Amino acid sequence: MLPGTLAGLYDRGQMEIDLVRLCASAGVRFLRADIRGLDLQRREVLLDDRPAVPYDILSIGIGSIPSGLGEVRSEVDASSDGAPIAIKPMQTFLERLDRRLLEVSRRLDQRPPRVAVVGAGVSGVEITLALAPHIEKLLGVKPQLMLIDRHDNIAHGLDHGAVKRVKEELRRREVEIILGHDVRAVRRGEIEFSNGHHAPVDVVLWATGAEAPPLLQKLGLPTDESGFLLTKATLQTVADESIFAVGDTATLQSNRTPKAGVYAVRQGPVLWNNLRRRLNGQPLEEYQPQRSFLKLLSTGDGRSILSYKGLSTTGRWCWKLKNRIDTLFMAKFQDCQPMSMENASDDVSETTNNAMRCAGCGGKVGGDVLRRVLQRLDVPASDRVLIGLDQPDDAAVLRPPSDRPMLLTTDFFASFVDDPYLVGRVAALNAASDIFALGGRPVAALAMVTLPLGAARQQEQLLYEMLAGSLHEFRQMGTTLAGGHTIEGPRAMLGYTVVADAPTSGATLKSRLRPGDVLLLTKSLGTGVLLAAQMQALCRAAWYESLVESMLLSNQLPEQMLQDHDIRAVTDVTGFGLAGHLLEMLGASGVAAEIELARIPLLPGAEELLRQGIESTLAPANRTAETEMDATATIRQQTSYAALFDPQTSGGLLLGVGEQHVDDLIARIKQQTSWQPVVIGQVVGDRDDQLPPLRLR
Numbered sequence: 001m002l003p004g005t006l007a008g009l010y011d012r013g014q015m016e017i018d019l020v021r022l023c024a025s026a027g028v029r030f031l032r033a034d035i036r037g038l039d040l041q042r043r044e045v046l047l048d049d050r051p052a053v054p055y056d057i058l059s060i061g062i063g064s065i066p067s068g069l070g071e072v073r074s075e076v077d078a079s080s081d082g083a084p085i086a087i088k089p090m091q092t093f094l095e096r097l098d099r100r101l102l103e104v105s106r107r108l109d110q111r112p113p114r115v116a117v118v119g120a121g122v123s124g125v126e127i128t129l130a131l132a133p134h135i136e137k138l139l140g141v142k143p144q145l146m147l148i149d150r151h152d153n154i155a156h157g158l159d160h161g162a163v164k165r166v167k168e169e170l171r172r173r174e175v176e177i178i179l180g181h182d183v184r185a186v187r188r189g190e191i192e193f194s195n196g197h198h199a200p201v202d203v204v205l206w207a208t209g210a211e212a213p214p215l216l217q218k219l220g221l222p223t224d225e226s227g228f229l230l231t232k233a234t235l236q237t238v239a240d241e242s243i244f245a246v247g248d249t250a251t252l253q254s255n256r257t258p259k260a261g262v263y264a265v266r267q268g269p270v271l272w273n274n275l276r277r278r279l280n281g282q283p284l285e286e287y288q289p290q291r292s293f294l295k296l297l298s299t300g301d302g303r304s305i306l307s308y309k310g311l312s313t314t315g316r317w318c319w320k321l322k323n324r325i326d327t328l329f330m331a332k333f334q335d336c337q338p339m340s341m342e343n344a345s346d347d348v349s350e351t352t353n354n355a356m357r358c359a360g361c362g363g364k365v366g367g368d369v370l371r372r373v374l375q376r377l378d379v380p381a382s383d384r385v386l387i388g389l390d391q392p393d394d395a396a397v398l399r400p401p402s403d404r405p406m407l408l409t410t411d412f413f414a415s416f417v418d419d420p421y422l423v424g425r426v427a428a429l430n431a432a433s434d435i436f437a438l439g440g441r442p443v444a445a446l447a448m449v450t451l452p453l454g455a456a457r458q459q460e461q462l463l464y465e466m467l468a469g470s471l472h473e474f475r476q477m478g479t480t481l482a483g484g485h486t487i488e489g490p491r492a493m494l495g496y497t498v499v500a501d502a503p504t505s506g507a508t509l510k511s512r513l514r515p516g517d518v519l520l521l522t523k524s525l526g527t528g529v530l531l532a533a534q535m536q537a538l539c540r541a542a543w544y545e546s547l548v549e550s551m552l553l554s555n556q557l558p559e560q561m562l563q564d565h566d567i568r569a570v571t572d573v574t575g576f577g578l579a580g581h582l583l584e585m586l587g588a589s590g591v592a593a594e595i596e597l598a599r600i601p602l603l604p605g606a607e608e609l610l611r612q613g614i615e616s617t618l619a620p621a622n623r624t625a626e627t628e629m630d631a632t633a634t635i636r637q638q639t640s641y642a643a644l645f646d647p648q649t650s651g652g653l654l655l656g657v658g659e660q661h662v663d664d665l666i667a668r669i670k671q672q673t674s675w676q677p678v679v680i681g682q683v684v685g686d687r688d689d690q691l692p693p694l695r696l697r
Helices: 002-006 019-026 090-105 122-139 160-172 214-218 261-279 316-331 344-351 367-376 420-437 456-477 527-535 541-551 559-564 577-589 606-611 619-628 639-645 659-672
Strands: 035-039 044-047 058-060 114-118 144-149 176-179 183-187 190-193 198-200 203-206 229-231 243-245 250-252 295-298 304-308 311-315 385-387 406-414 441-452 480-489 493-501 518-521 567-572 591-595 653-657 678-686 694-696
Touching: 002 090, 002 122, 019 527, 019 541, 035 214, 090 122, 090 203, 114 122, 122 144, 122 160, 122 295, 160 295, 160 304, 160 311, 229 243, 243 261, 295 316, 304 316, 311 316, 367 456, 406 420, 406 441, 420 441, 420 456, 420 493, 420 541, 420 567, 420 653, 441 456, 456 480, 456 493, 480 493, 518 659, 527 541, 527 606, 559 659, 567 577, 577 591, 577 619, 577 639, 577 653, 577 694, 606 639, 619 639, 653 659, 659 678
Parallel strands: 058 243, 114 144, 114 203, 144 176, 229 250, 441 480, 591 694
Antiparallel strands: 035 044, 183 190, 190 198, 295 304, 304 311, 406 493, 441 493, 518 653, 518 678, 567 653, 591 678
């Protein structure tokens, strides 16, 4: 559906399958990580920057990449406006194309852009036919188009009559066709062919045939001569019956087919059935590729060219048929209603053989599980921890600093996504946030963990991933894990008690706001409503990315920054929302403040979700803060007003800063951190018991 979207026949959302929402609705664990290989002996998927994921059965379907791009000599940087644009990954193609077209248009001086499409297969032809209406809409000018292929024909795989129709369409659109020559080099403003000739061009799109992704060579599995994984008719790889491969990723050893999406679609049901059969020890079924199939090529103007068993035609009814087939298929993956949880308790009872689980100390996680996890973890050493996990005892023993106060805090929460490593990272940052707000430096942490009932192997992996994620963050803080406690319960929960050194200059307490201080917020609001949406499969993938990025931003401020910029009072914005935590500061300081609602930043998607009435279950309780707020009816009806009560997981800091230091502080924060600090208001005077301490405008 990419060409149809490019031509403006579909909205972009119609061609997208949102993996975050789809997985949430189906109860499937979604991990966003880069894969670096497989450990075939241990049956693990090896990931960059996080623990390996074990598997009993593995299915690989990562598609293909456009061929030949690596062989082309490019005399421009990959990010330059002269570099070729590959159509894959397709989910980012339109954004990359539009960005390049807008960059190039600034230096064209009203001249039509010259766009070359390399690859004259069906995909390249469809892209070429869709380009003119897209570029005319974006830039207001008709482009000059060129279609290039190393072969002597176009639209490979179509019958003679259909190819003739394709050529007529290209001729009608005044597309220049260059065949029989490879593209040897790409420079800014031109391309060079294998015969030494050059052609002027402003944008080069790469839409060639399928090439194996480099990752496939790192998996240690047999491949064909082109680098694709070899499989049996059962879709299992020829070397390992526990590993399946499908779509462009795979080549059937006994029946090789072209790299076309129609085969991947037909493999889907066979794959699903064989995964279940393999788990149940049943014989597997074989996939039989169809000998021929209907081909429908979009012309980008509400018509399609149809090709089937030597017959071909063109018309709007062909487009209607193509549109119906495509949209019905996509609808299967865009219905993200959460699945029923009626049988969840049955799963637990089956796992535990219907035994009544003990509580109290009898509910602890087994000692073998703990020992195996601790053996796998890389716990940082610390000269402040005299007795810790390296020689476990009944309690950790820490070396106190001489004549220096220490800080203690504790925080924990239920797992908010089904990614234990991510939960572990956020739990560590969230627990240390109170320490950072006071200007302290963490020394050691004690874990508090609840693990769901399940097999020992599952509990071990879950605990390991959560603690490994936390250690990733503790290591950045210069602290370590000194001990903790684990127990079984209905759902995964994780938190930490953090011990820290107080700052030498004194803690930045929330009670030290003074009239005239400027209120500075370091992170956007909205984690609560976005996590609530995620539980309902309503959080879009792009929103989820921003949500995770925000939660993983540490609140650690350099101590020197606290001293140099007159940061008088600090608190972190967490469960009680911005309104609740700001009112705590105002009450402790005995002052009143005024904030501008329009200045408060929201995470992508938060406003839209709040407008739909979605909110965290804690938000209604947080609204009790309204009794201490002065706001007009108009302000209270604004969508962003609801964000004031949104509970934040790993939210930002709220700083009270002397007015003369604000600009320098913002500049330094942007220089040394990834925060985007925003001034949201100011302390306006001492508290008057006759008036609400927080005023909104």
